[in-house]
Amino acid sequence: MEMLKRLMVEEEGQTMTEYALLIALIALGLVTVLTAFRNSLGGVFNNMRSSVNDASVIEQVPAN
Numbered sequence: 854m855e856m857l858k859r860l861m862v863e864e865e866g867q868t869m870t871e872y873a874l875l876i877a878l879i880a881l882g883l884v885t886v887l888t889a890f891r892n893s894l895g896g897v898f899n900n901m902r903s904s905v906n907d908a909s910v911i912e913q914v915p916a917n
Contacts, residue, residue, distance in 0.1 A: 887894065
């Protein structure tokens with residue numbers, strides 16, 4: 854019983870719980886956003902990959 858009273862009074866456990874809930878909510882939000890925009894995000898990364906590949910091909914052409 855004394856342990857329960859101490860847990861109710863101490864703030865360290867409450868702070869840790871609040872941080873855990875905050876991290877869980879942020880993670881849930883990220884999963885939701887990434888799931889909703891996965892196709893458009895895939896397109897962005899494919900465009901970036903194509904740009905990087907094109908840039909590396911241009912640099913390999915010998916200069917006259």
